[in-house]
Amino acid sequence: MTQFTVNAQRFDPYKTFKFRVKWDGHIVAGISRVSGLRRTTAVVEHREGGDPSSSRKSPGQTEYAPVTLERGVTHDTAFEEWANKVVNFGAGLGNEVSLRDFRKDIVIQLLNEAGQLVLAYKLFRCWPSEYVALPDLDSDGETVAIQTLVLQNEGWVRDTSVVEPHEPALIPG
Secondary structure, eight states: OOSOSSOTTOOSOOOSSOEEEEETTEEOTTEEEEOOOOEEEEEEEEOOTTOTTOOEEEEEEEEEOOEEEEEEOOSOOHHHHHHHHHOOTTSOTTOSSOTTTSOEEEEEEEEOTTSOEEEEEEEEEEEEEEEESSOOOOTTOOOOOEEEEEEEOSOEEEOTTOOOOOOOOOOOO
């Protein structure tokens, strides 16, 4: 049974280390980690009056887990600018929240080892519920300073227009 229709010789699943995140039509620079896409559907149990010994189960409300983006601290202000649209401390009465554009649709793209686009997911009506501008600082540490943006979302779908690409092959010269 072939898992890859175009590249039938491929057996390895895609790796997690090549990806991009886009919003406002642009790739956001430097993102090093994206949490997984998760949804949970509640179970509604009910019982029929004529069958008292067992219950039935049906799907209830579906919840979409927040998505966390992480990247090293740089001079790029994309995370901060979006977070400020939700709450802009000191902006003045009536200007604390940018109601018109604090929500964005984003796209998460997975690339194969050759850098070809292989999967994409569209996340809808995202907004930052948590922003870490600067992590804990430690003079004894040797780690990179990481910014974090936690995005609430109202659902996601796979972009079916992205299809499996023909993978390149090195031809000996």
